[in-house]
Structures are given as structure tokens and as C-alpha cells.
Amino acid sequence: MDVNKEFFSNITSRERAIFEGAISMGALFHQFVGTPVNNQTKKSLEDAMRNSLNLQPAIEDVEVNIDFTRLEDAMSEFDYTSLTGDMLDVKIHTKVDDVKAVIRIKFIEELNYPLMYVEDIKD
Amino acid sequence: MDVNKEFFSNITSRERAIFEGAISMGALFHQFVGTPVNNQTKKSLEDAMRNSLNLQPAIEDVEVNIDFTRLEDAMSEFDYTSLTGDMLDVKIHTKVDDVKAVIRIKFIEELNYPLMYVEDIKD
Amino acid sequence: MDVNKEFFSNITSRERAIFEGAISMGALFHQFVGTPVNNQTKKSLEDAMRNSLNLQPAIEDVEVNIDFTRLEDAMSEFDYTSLTGDMLDVKIHTKVDDVKAVIRIKFIEELNYPLMYVEDIKD
Amino acid sequence: MDVNKEFFSNITSRERAIFEGAISMGALFHQFVGTPVNNQTKKSLEDAMRNSLNLQPAIEDVEVNIDFTRLEDAMSEFDYTSLTGDMLDVKIHTKVDDVKAVIRIKFIEELNYPLMYVEDIKD
Numbered sequence: 001m002d003v004n005k006e007f008f009s010n011i012t013s014r015e016r017a018i019f020e021g022a023i024s025m026g027a028l029f030h031q032f033v034g035t036p037v038n039n040q041t042k043k044s045l046e047d048a049m050r051n052s053l054n055l056q057p058a059i060e061d062v063e064v065n066i067d068f069t070r071l072e073d074a075m076s077e078f079d080y081t082s083l084t085g086d087m088l089d090v091k092i093h094t095k096v097d098d099v100k101a102v103i104r105i106k107f108i109e110e111l112n113y114p115l116m117y118v119e120d121i122k123d
Numbered sequence: 124m125d126v127n128k129e130f131f132s133n134i135t136s137r138e139r140a141i142f143e144g145a146i147s148m149g150a151l152f153h154q155f156v157g158t159p160v161n162n163q164t165k166k167s168l169e170d171a172m173r174n175s176l177n178l179q180p181a182i183e184d185v186e187v188n189i190d191f192t193r194l195e196d197a198m199s200e201f202d203y204t205s206l207t208g209d210m211l212d213v214k215i216h217t218k219v220d221d222v223k224a225v226i227r228i229k230f231i232e233e234l235n236y237p238l239m240y241v242e243d244i245k246d
Numbered sequence: 247m248d249v250n251k252e253f254f255s256n257i258t259s260r261e262r263a264i265f266e267g268a269i270s271m272g273a274l275f276h277q278f279v280g281t282p283v284n285n286q287t288k289k290s291l292e293d294a295m296r297n298s299l300n301l302q303p304a305i306e307d308v309e310v311n312i313d314f315t316r317l318e319d320a321m322s323e324f325d326y327t328s329l330t331g332d333m334l335d336v337k338i339h340t341k342v343d344d345v346k347a348v349i350r351i352k353f354i355e356e357l358n359y360p361l362m363y364v365e366d367i368k369d
Numbered sequence: 370m371d372v373n374k375e376f377f378s379n380i381t382s383r384e385r386a387i388f389e390g391a392i393s394m395g396a397l398f399h400q401f402v403g404t405p406v407n408n409q410t411k412k413s414l415e416d417a418m419r420n421s422l423n424l425q426p427a428i429e430d431v432e433v434n435i436d437f438t439r440l441e442d443a444m445s446e447f448d449y450t451s452l453t454g455d456m457l458d459v460k461i462h463t464k465v466d467d468v469k470a471v472i473r474i475k476f477i478e479e480l481n482y483p484l485m486y487v488e489d490i491k492d
Contacts, residue, residue: 026149034279048417080424156403171294178326272395
């Protein structure tokens, strides 16, 4: 079965680059939010997030940064916290044919919300 | 802050309809996979999945069906199973300006994989 | 196979009541934290949480309350938020032989932490 | 606030060792099931699971093994799969005062179910 021909011939390469990056961003957020984390384990969690999302279709690279400042504000009596979307600063790079896109999540103060958007797209 | 102007002026309405639906599909899969479920609780879980995803930007409707057949195959000694992606048949309807899109997840036998794709898009 | 004889003869009924309730409480937290929710969908999410956890071994009843006050504080520009552990007030009732236990999660201000503990146990 | 006195004086050290291990096992399962994984990323995911669960109260050590055999059976056309409970072989070691417990999850063929149980407890 030719997956691309069968299921993706109705959208452009540009649209596919956006589609695959957006799926992976939604996946990353809802898979990992809630995970116990602190300064000592931040790197290990960032690695697992990057490596697991890298497996998905069209993903070229994933840059994950769990934001230190907010992490410390949220720290409990027990010296760790649960990962929230507000702590995430992530760029997912996708490539479909000649199109390259960067999907971003970043906490936007004015919105009180970790916004997902297309930061860059080139074709 | 005008979110659309600030963050989404670099993509078309059609691309935005795909983007928002794809995020919500990735979210749905990775939020709910693993949930204990059986025939008695299927309806309640489908409702919660639909209602929670409906809250996200640009989502018009969410149709969730947890597939009975696979559910019974997977049933354990304890009369329930954990929700897997293979059981999901979901359509997420998005609307951005005049564009309407349907993002779908469905298990494809030939791929041994629950595929996410753009089932329909109209502008 | 006699599961109880094979795997649980090394602990008392009281210990088993605590064990099964604790598993389900850890499960509930990490399954549902991150789910989009607001006042309109709160009831539906509470129902799905109760129904799905009720399926697990030794669970007699699950009382779920997503705390309104904190929910409104956390509300974003888009009129919904992501479920966090701080919003959870949950009692899981277990029964093993003649022992009944109540496992609780509740946000404790002094700890800045949603604490899980054995609220009540009777044998 | 003395958390132990305030919230845990109604259970024994042995019961607390079981309680904390069971919470962390429920947490581990429901946090990470659904994560994309293959042979290349297995180690990174195991590390993140171990490190994040190690942060929780009373946890001494966490041994995580994602079972290779089942992983390969489940591999999709796209050379990765979603983590399921059936692939998990995990031991969580807890210590409360002089009590040491090992909580285990392992797939049991006869039950068609990844069973959680107290593998060992010493006081």
C-alpha cells in the first residue's frame, strides 16, 4: 500500500508538514504532562520526549526545553513537581518533500496559555 | 493581543483548519490511551473524549467510536482492558473562516497502525 | 489460576485494600491530568474518571470532584484549562474480604501538593 | 506540618511501603503507556521512567525493562509502536522505616493481563 497516495494526495506537501508536526505537538503535550520532574531529572525527561517524538512520520528534529524558572516556582515540599504545559518550550521540525516547518509551543503571558503555532515554514 | 494576527498570519485558513484538527487528534490519542474501559463504560469515556476535545480552538465537533470488536478481543480475565490506539475510530471536525476539515484516525490493517489523516477538506 | 493464592498470599486483606486503592489513585492522576476541561465539561470528565477506575480490582466506588475555585483561577483566554493534580479531590473506596479502605487525594495548602493518603480503613 | 504524623499515623510502616509503591506503579503505567517507542529509543524511555518515578515519596529504586519480544511483534509499518502495559516489566523498591517492599508489574499469560502485585516485602 502506498500510504502517501492512498491517504495524503488530497493535501499539499506544505499542509502535510503542518499536519504531522501538529499531531506530534499535541501528542507530546498530552503524553508527558503530569510526569514527576525536578532539576535533576529534567534532562532525562527532555531526552525521552525528544527521542520518542522523533519516531513519528515526517519529524526531522525535536528541541525540548523544560523551563527552569516556572519549574522552581511550582516545586512542592517534596522537591519535585508535575510537568505542566506552561513549562514547555518545544520546537518540532518537520520535512515533507521540499517543505520544512517548525511547530512551536511556548507559554504566552498575555494569553495565560501555552500556545501551539507554526513558527516557521519554508517551501 | 490579536492571537490570529500575531501568531497565525503566516498560514492560510485551510492550513489552520488542518493544524488545529491535527493537534487535537494527537492530544486525544495520547491523553486517553491507557484508560481502563469495557462495554459498560465505553459510552462514558467516548463522551468525555468528545467534550474535552471540543473545547480546543477551531473544533466544531468530535465523533468518537471505541471499536467493540477489538475491545472484546483484548478483554482480560478482569473483564476490562486498557484503551489502545487500535480501538479508536475518531473524526474531528474543524472550521476556520470558510474552510471545513475532517481529521480522522482509523486502524488500517495493511499498516498495522492507527493512521491519522485528513479525511475531507472543503474551502 | 487462582490469582489471589498465587500472587497475593503474602499480604493481608488490609494491605491488599490499601494496595489496590493506591494503584487506582496513581492511575487516575496520571491518566487524566492534562485533559482540557471547563465548567461545562467538568461533569462529563468526572463521570469518565469514576467509571473507568471503578473497573479495576477491589474498587467499590470512586468519588471524583474537580475543584471549581482552582479551575476558574487557571482558566485561559480560551475559556478552558488543562486538568492538574491540584484540582483533584477524589476518594477511592476499596473492599477486600471484610476490610474497607478509603484512599484520598486532596490539595494541601501547607505542602503545595496534592497529597495521596489513606483517609479511612476499617477491618 | 509533620506530614507523617498528620496523614499517615493510621497505617503501619509495612502498609505505607506498600501504599507508596502501588501509587508509583499506577502512575508509571498510566503516565507512559501510549508513548512512541522502538529499539533505538527504548533505553532513553526506560531512563526517564526510572528517574521520574524515583522522585516520589519512599521510592528507593525503580528497575524498568520494556520487553523486546513483544515490542517487535507490535512494530508497525513505520518501525515504531506505542508503549502498552503488556510490554512492561518493572520493579519499584520502596523503604519506610525498616520495611522494604518490591512492587512488580509483569505480563501474566494465563491472565492476558499485566499484573501488579507485591513481589517481596521484608520487615
